[in-house]
Amino acid sequence: MASDVTLASASRAEWIKFRSVRSTVLGFVVTAVLTLGISALITSVIRGHWTTMDPLSKLTFDPVSTSLGGTLFAQFAVGVIGALFITSEYSSGSIRTTLAAVPQRLRVIAAKAIVLTVSMLIVAEVLSFVTFLMGQAIFAGVVPTASLATTAVLRSVILAGVYLTLLALLGFALGLILRQSAACITVFTSLLLVVPIIVFLLPQSWQNAFSKYEPSALGRAMMSTAPPSQMFGAGSATVILIIYVAVAGVVGSLLFLRRDA
Amino acid sequence: MLKIEHLSKRYGDVVAVDDLDFDVTPGVVTGFLGPNGSGKSTTMRVILGLDRPTKGRATIDGRVYSDLRHPLREVGALLEAKAVHPGRSARNHLLAMAASNNIASSRVDEVLEFTGIASVATKKVGTYSLGMNQRLGIAAALLGDPQILLFDEPINGLDPEGIKWIREFFRTLAKEGRTVFVSSHLMSEMALSADRIIVIGRGRFIAQGSVDELTADAVGTVTVRSSDQARLAEIVHARHGSVRDRDDRALTIEGLTSDEVGEAAFAAGITLYELTPQRASLEEVFMGLTSDAVQYASAGTEVPRGK
Structure with missing residues (x-):
């Protein structure tokens, strides 16, 4: 006799569901196109203008975070992947099938989080390494380049993938809370784009205090070899983003446990 | 279970x-x-x-x-x-x-x-x-x-x-x-x-x-055709039955069994052409049971006309 409905069997089921809808595949394709395409664009433009750039810009130039610039656009695509993983269950009604098969609701959330984290981490890490190497290849000969042999550089490239994975999980947690795709994507986009605009309108001293807490600022800090003084260090930024995801995840889980399906 | x-x-x-x-x-x-x-x-x-x-x-x-x-x-x-x-x-x-x-x-x-x-x-x-x-x-x-x-x-x-x-x-x-x-x-x-x-x-x-x-508990009806429908209806009323429906040919009687209707007709000298007991269908029972309990009742079947 086979064992009970375990986390492993629930995860196997979630993996089949995750890979068998077009939105996931499409989401990953868009993530790849944005990461690679926009990074290629940014690095090519810099190479073309390098000789005419002013000395100060040259002095503060970071070949690592610049080559990873596309991830700051791909972050929207991964948020949608994470959100749809749960909101599509509500819009289609398949959540009823899911919970009838696995009535332990925390186990359903854990299984989905595992599938999302593992698949997202693999894809995002591959993308950030490829993007980095592509960027350095485009810079080569004209613009100063960075090497993965440097610890800080390797850290930045790895954390770029971690950043995308955490944003996918943030999208998933928001999906648990909001249950509707459109609402979820709106809130997610607002957090990344609108909150910085609001902070920008605040007095300078407030800006300095708050802007470093914005998710996208945390992302820039994670991808930077030497984050500027008004930002968090890469390690602290990672921890803070994890806390955001954890808080949203706990709220989403509590609601998921209480609500009728 | x-x-x-x-x-x-x-x-x-x-x-x-x-x-x-x-x-x-x-x-x-x-x-x-x-x-x-x-x-x-x-x-x-x-x-x-x-x-x-x-x-x-x-x-x-x-x-x-x-x-x-x-x-x-x-x-x-x-x-x-x-x-x-x-x-x-x-x-x-x-x-x-x-x-x-x-x-x-x-x-x-x-x-x-x-x-x-x-x-x-x-x-x-x-x-x-x-x-x-x-x-x-x-x-x-x-x-x-x-x-x-x-x-x-x-x-x-x-x-x-x-x-x-x-x-x-x-x-x-x-x-x-x-x-x-x-x-x-x-x-x-x-x-x-x-x-x-x-x-x-x-x-x-x-x-x-x-x-x-x-x-079984539901009230059935009896359909009757006879030589004198009008008199039969009167007799049914006298015996505390009721005529639920009547057309040119048949009476639908409620509250009496077919035996009772047959005997009453015989006593009055009315010739019966048809005497059919109708059991209540589950549908009728259901309607009877749930008529108070329908959440969205419609107001008849006539389409409302604008004024």
Whole structure:
């Protein structure tokens, strides 16, 4: 006799569901196109203008975070992947099938989080390494380049993938809370784009205090070899983003446990 | 054995289910009959642990759904509302269900064959007709070869052949000793497919029993044609019967048995051409039982005209 409905069997089921809808595949394709395409664009433009750039810009130039610039656009695509993983269950009604098969609701959330984290981490890490190497290849000969042999550089490239994975999980947690795709994507986009605009309108001293807490600022800090003084260090930024995801995840889980399906 | 134990469920101010208490026994097809909005689907959802009851509980062999080791192997359900992602194929939908409950993937092909959708199993569910969706729902219910089966409005969207098939299918499942619990708002369907019927309205229990038991207590009518209809009507009134309906040819009499009508006619010297006792149909019984309990009653059948 086979064992009970375990986390492993629930995860196997979630993996089949995750890979068998077009939105996931499409989401990953868009993530790849944005990461690679926009990074290629940014690095090519810099190479073309390098000789005419002013000395100060040259002095503060970071070949690592610049080559990873596309991830700051791909972050929207991964948020949608994470959100749809749960909101599509509500819009289609398949959540009823899911919970009838696995009535332990925390186990359903854990299984989905595992599938999302593992698949997202693999894809995002591959993308950030490829993007980095592509960027350095485009810079080569004209613009100063960075090497993965440097610890800080390797850290930045790895954390770029971690950043995308955490944003996918943030999208998933928001999906648990909001249950509707459109609402979820709106809130997610607002957090990344609108909150910085609001902070920008605040007095300078407030800006300095708050802007470093914005998710996208945390992302820039994670991808930077030497984050500027008004930002968090890469390690602290990672921890803070994890806390955001954890808080949203706990709220989403509590609601998921209480609500009728 | 499926037990509904003093179950109540309210959504905000709306009481969807009000103190339902009954058993669904194995070996027979149990019908769950009630008008739309009477709480049938809510009861089904509570059984499956999807909705949390406000009071009471539903148990499967003494355990609530979330305590079942492999829920899909103990309870199979066809839910009325769609429960499948339209962008996923039927096969992948069933494979995911099978994986979660450690069911062999060969069983997926078995149920796809059985329900006749194997040839379209790799197509997206969103492209399916209503009937194909129902077949997929039946395949999903059978996946774990469960002893208890719930079907919420299973005949919706089935063609006449499919309806005939599903009636026999319910009988077969019951004969195998399984618990078969079928909801419907169509009394005619329940009369044909269920051995035992539980009637609810506005979330409350109304009656239960076999079709014969439910119709036995109901008042039947007698249809009569005679040589003197007018005098016969008078005699019926004198004997405390009533004429419910009369046309040129026949009287429909209520409150008297056919024997009583026959004897009364003989005593009065009226020749009878026809004397037919009509038993109340389950439909009439149902209408009588639930007339107070219909949530969305329409105001007659005449189309309102603008002024």
